[in-house]
Amino acid sequence: MANVLEVKDLCVSYGKVEALHNANLSVGEGQIVTVIGPNGAGKTTLLSAIMGVLPSTGEVAFDGAVERVPEVERMVARGMNLVPEKRELFGEMSVEDNLVLGAFQRYRMGQRDHGQTMEEVYALFPRLKERRTQMAGTLSGGERQMLAVGRALMARPKLLMLDEPSLGLAPLIVREIFRIIGELRKRGVSILLVEQNARAALQVADHAYVLETGEVAMSGPAHELADDPRVIETYLGLGGKHQDRLANV
Amino acid sequence: MLLGQDGVTNGAIYALLALALVLVFAVTRVIFIPQGEFVAYGALTLAMIEAGRLPGTLWLLLGAGVLVVALDGLDALRRGGMARLLQVVAANILYPLALLLLMRTTSTDTWPLAAKVLLTLAVVVPLGPMIYRIAYQPVAEASVLILLIVSVAVHVAMVGLGLLFFGAEGSRTSSFSDASFTVGPMMVSGQSLWVIGTSLGLIIALALFFNRTIYGKALRATAINRAGARLMGISPALAGRLTFMLAALIGALSGVLVAPIATIYYDTGFLIGLKGFVAAIIGGLASYPIAALGAILVGVLEAFSSFWASAYKEVIVFTLIIPVLVWRSLTSHHVEEDE
Numbered sequence: 001m002a003n004v005l006e007v008k009d010l011c012v013s014y015g016k017v018e019a020l021h022n023a024n025l026s027v028g029e030g031q032i033v034t035v036i037g038p039n040g041a042g043k044t045t046l047l048s049a050i051m052g053v054l055p056s057t058g059e060v061a062f063d064g065a066v067e068r069v070p071e072v073e074r075m076v077a078r079g080m081n082l083v084p085e086k087r088e089l090f091g092e093m094s095v096e097d098n099l100v101l102g103a104f105q106r107y108r109m110g111q112r113d114h115g116q117t118m119e120e121v122y123a124l125f126p127r128l129k130e131r132r133t134q135m136a137g138t139l140s141g142g143e144r145q146m147l148a149v150g151r152a153l154m155a156r157p158k159l160l161m162l163d164e165p166s167l168g169l170a171p172l173i174v175r176e177i178f179r180i181i182g183e184l185r186k187r188g189v190s191i192l193l194v195e196q197n198a199r200a201a202l203q204v205a206d207h208a209y210v211l212e213t214g215e216v217a218m219s220g221p222a223h224e225l226a227d228d229p230r231v232i233e234t235y236l237g238l239g240g241k242h243q244d245r246l247a248n249v
Numbered sequence: 250m251l252l253g254q255d256g257v258t259n260g261a262i263y264a265l266l267a268l269a270l271v272l273v274f275a276v277t278r279v280i281f282i283p284q285g286e287f288v289a290y291g292a293l294t295l296a297m298i299e300a301g302r303l304p305g306t307l308w309l310l311l312g313a314g315v316l317v318v319a320l321d322g323l324d325a326l327r328r329g330g331m332a333r334l335l336q337v338v339a340a341n342i343l344y345p346l347a348l349l350l351l352m353r354t355t356s357t358d359t360w361p362l363a364a365k366v367l368l369t370l371a372v373v374v375p376l377g378p379m380i381y382r383i384a385y386q387p388v389a390e391a392s393v394l395i396l397l398i399v400s401v402a403v404h405v406a407m408v409g410l411g412l413l414f415f416g417a418e419g420s421r422t423s424s425f426s427d428a429s430f431t432v433g434p435m436m437v438s439g440q441s442l443w444v445i446g447t448s449l450g451l452i453i454a455l456a457l458f459f460n461r462t463i464y465g466k467a468l469r470a471t472a473i474n475r476a477g478a479r480l481m482g483i484s485p486a487l488a489g490r491l492t493f494m495l496a497a498l499i500g501a502l503s504g505v506l507v508a509p510i511a512t513i514y515y516d517t518g519f520l521i522g523l524k525g526f527v528a529a530i531i532g533g534l535a536s537y538p539i540a541a542l543g544a545i546l547v548g549v550l551e552a553f554s555s556f557w558a559s560a561y562k563e564v565i566v567f568t569l570i571i572p573v574l575v576w577r578s579l580t581s582h583h584v585e586e587d588e
Contacts, residue, residue: 051480076482088477090470100463101470105482107463155482 002029003061004159004190005050005080010058012042012049019045020056021214027159027192027207032185034193034201034222036235037211043194044085046211047161050192051075051082063158076105079158085167087148091137095128098136098147102154114154121150124180142173149180153189160184161192166200178204198235202226210235251436252552258441258510260548261448262503266525267532267540268455269499274534275472276492277485278393279385282400285522286407287373287500289515292508293411294501295369296420301358305414306372307349313379314341320382341379348372362425366505370498377497378490385493386486404519411515419517424509444506451502452541455495468492524551524566531573543573 005027012020020042027033035043049056052070060067062080090098099121103114122129125146131139136147145165152160162181166174178200181191195201202208205222210231218225225231266284273281290306297304318341325333348371360368384403388395424440431437459465471478471488479485500522507513507521524547531543547566555562 053476053479072479073482073484076480082480084476084480086476088474088480090473090477092473093466093469097466097470101466101478101481101483104463104467108482151481 002064003027004029004031004063005192006059006061007050008059008061010046010049010056010060012045012054012056019214020049022058023211023214023216025209025216025219027190030185030188030190031207032181032191032193032205033207033209034195034205035209035211036195036198036201037217038234039196040213041211042214043211044163045214047082047084047163047192047194051080051161053082073105076155077109079156080161081152081155081157081159082161083148083152083163083165085163087144089136089144089147089151091135093136094133095136095139095147096132098151099128099132099154102151106155117154117156121153124153124183125150142169142176145169145173145177146180149177153184157189159190159192161194163194164196165193166195166197174200198231199226202231202236252556253549254437254441256549256552257545258444258548259551260545261445262507262521263525263528263547264541264544265448265451265499265503266522267528267544268452268537269496270522270526270529271532271534271537271540272468273492273496274529276468277381277385277389277396277489279396280393280400280526280534281496282397282404282519282522282526283380283407284496284500284525285518285520286404286411287377287497287518288504288507288521289411289415289513289518290373290376290407291369291501291504292422292513292517293415293420293504293515294372295365295505295508296422296513297415298352298365298368299358299422300420301356303349303352304369304372305410306376307345307352309410309414310372310376310379311342311345311349313376313383314345317341317379317382344375362423369505370501373501373504374494374497377493377495377500380497381489381493382486386489389485389489408516408519411518415515417515419512419514420508421512422505422508440509444510447502447506451499464491520563524548527567527570530570533577 003026005025007023007025010020010023011018023042023046025033025035025046035046037043045054048054050060050070052067052072052075055069060070062075063078067075090101096118099118100114103117107114127143128146128150131143136144139147149162149165165177165181169177174197181193182204184191193201193205202222202225208220208222208225209216210218210225218228218231226236266288269284270281273279273284294304294306318338321337322334325337380403384399385396388399425443459469467478467483468488468491470481471483471485475485478488503521504513504518511517525544528544528547529540531546532538532540547569550569551562551566554565558565
C-alpha cells in the first residue's frame with residue numbers, strides 16, 4: 001500500500017530544548033495511525049511540525065512529494081488538514097460560516113463545491129445542522145469538537161490529523177467522536193490520530209506509535225501494541241473494563 | 250444648521266477612515282498611521298490628473314512594484330515556475346507601465362470626471378498591498394509596538410514622497426456636482442450629498458462583503474483567530490494584502506471625496522487620518538458601528554468648535570480622546586479566551 005505520509009528523522013527544538021528527536025513515522029493510504037504517549041512526549045509538537053506550524057528539520061513526504069520545510073497554507077492546499085488540540089474555531093462566527101471557511105483553500109483553487117461538501121458534513125454531524133446559525137463560541141465542548149472536525153473535512157483532506165479529539169469531553173461524546181473516526185476511514189480518509197485515551201485509540205487504529213520524551217519508543221500494528229505488556233502497564237492499566245466499554249463501538 | 254451639515258459631511262469621511270483603521274488593526278494588528286496619506290495621495294493624484302500632468306504617485310507605484318518583484322520573484326519562480334513569476338511581474342511592473350503608457354498617450358484632462366476618479370483609484374489603490382508586502386509582511390509576527398514603529402516610518406516616508414511628488418502647494422479639485430438644494434431653512438450642497446451618499450454606500454458594500462462573501466469571511470476569521478485561519482489555508486500574507494487594498498481604496502476614495510470641499514496639501518492626510526483614529530479609538534479599535542458613530546461625533550464637534558473657537562478646534566477634537574479612554578479603561582474588562 002502506498003503511504004500518504006512518510007516522516008523521516010524529524011527534529012524540532014524549542015530553543016536549546018529538543019522536543020522531538022529523529023521521529024520516523026508513516027501513514028498508509030486509508031489507514032488510521034495513532035500516536036500515543038504521556039504528557040510532554042512531543043505528540044502535539046509532532047503534528048505541528050508535520051503541518052508546518054513549527055519549524056523543523058528532517059523530511060516530510062506527503063502524497064508522493066517531499067516538503068523540506070512544510071508550510072501551512074501549502075500543506076492545506078495539498079490536502080492535509082489538522083484539527084488542533086485547542087480547536088481554534090472562529091468563535092464569533094456562525095457554525096455555517098466556520099464550515100464554509102473550511103473550504104476556503106478549495107474555493108480559492110476554483111473548486112466551488114462547498115455546498116455539497118457541507119451537506120455531507122451535516123449528514124455526519126446532524127447536530128451541527130441543527131445549530132448552523134448559532135455562534136461557534138456558544139457551542140458545548142462536544143459540539144465544538146464536531147465543528148472542528150467538520151470544518152477540517154470541508155477541505156476534503158487526503159490526510160486528517162486529529163490532536164486529542166477526546167480531550168475534555170464526556171465519555172459518551174468521546175464514543176461518538178471515535179465512531180465518527182471509524183466512519184471517516186470507511187470513506188477513505190487517512191487519519192493520523194494523537195491521543196491520550198490510549199485504549200480507545202488503539203481500538204480504532206490500524207497502526208500505532210508510542211512516543212516518549214520526544215522519541216518513538218515503540219511501534220507496531222495497533223492490536224499487537226494493545227497486547228504488549230509494557231503498553232498495558234504504562235498506558236492502559238489493568239482492569240479498565242469501563243474504558244473498554246467506552247471504546248467499543 | 251450649516252455647521253451640523255458640515256460636521257456630518259466631515260464625519261462621514263472620518264467614519265470611512267475609522268472603519269479602515271479598525272479593519273486593518275483587527276486583521277493585521279497594525280495601527281495604520283499612513284491611512285491619512287492615502288487620502289492626500291488620492292486627492293492630489295486626482296488634482297494632477299485634472300491639471301493634465303502625470304501624477305508622481307505613478308512613479309511610486311512603479312518603484313514599489315519593482316521592489317515587490319525583487320522580493321517575491323525568486324520565491325515565485327521556485328514555487329510555481331515561469332508562469333507564477335510572470336504573474337508577479339505582470340501585476341507589479343507591467344500594470345504600472347500600462348497605466349503610464351495610457352496617461353502618456355491620451356490627454357486625461359479631457360476625460361469625464363468619473364473616469365478621472367477611476368484612474369486615480371487605479372493608481373493609488375494598488376499601493377496598499379505593495380506597502381504591506383514591502384514594509385509589514387517581513388515583520389508580520391512582531392509585536393504591536395514594532396508594527397506601530399513601522400507605521401510611523403511608512404507615514405514619514407509617504408509624507409516626504411508626497412512633498413516630492415505634489416510640491417508644497419495645496420490643490421482643490423472641481424466638485425462632483427454644483428447643484429444645491431434648499432431644504433427648509435438650510436442649503437444642502439450637492440457635494441456633501443455625494444460625500445454622505447458614497448460613504449453610506451461604501452459602508453453597506455463593506456458590510457455585505459464581510460457577511461456574504463467567502464473572502465470577507467476569511468478576513469473576519471483572521472481577525473478572530475489567526476492560528477485557526479492559517480489552518481484553513483488563509484495565509485496572513487493574503488489577508489494582509491487584501492486588508493491593505495481595502496484600506497487604500499477607502500483612503501483614496503475619501504481623498505477624492507474631500508478634494509472639492511477642502512484644500513488638500515501633501516501633509517493634510519495626517520490630521521484627517523488622526524481624526525479617523527480618534528473615532529476608531531472611541532470604538533476601541535474593535536467595534537465598527539461605535540467607530541462610525543464616533544466619527545460623526547468628531548465631525549460635528551470639529552465643525553462647531555471651528556465656528557466658536559477656531560484656534561482651538563484641533564485641541565478640542567483631540568481632547569475628546571481623554572474622557573473616552575478613561576471611560577473605556579473603567580468599563581472594559583479583559584475577556585479570557587473561551588476555550
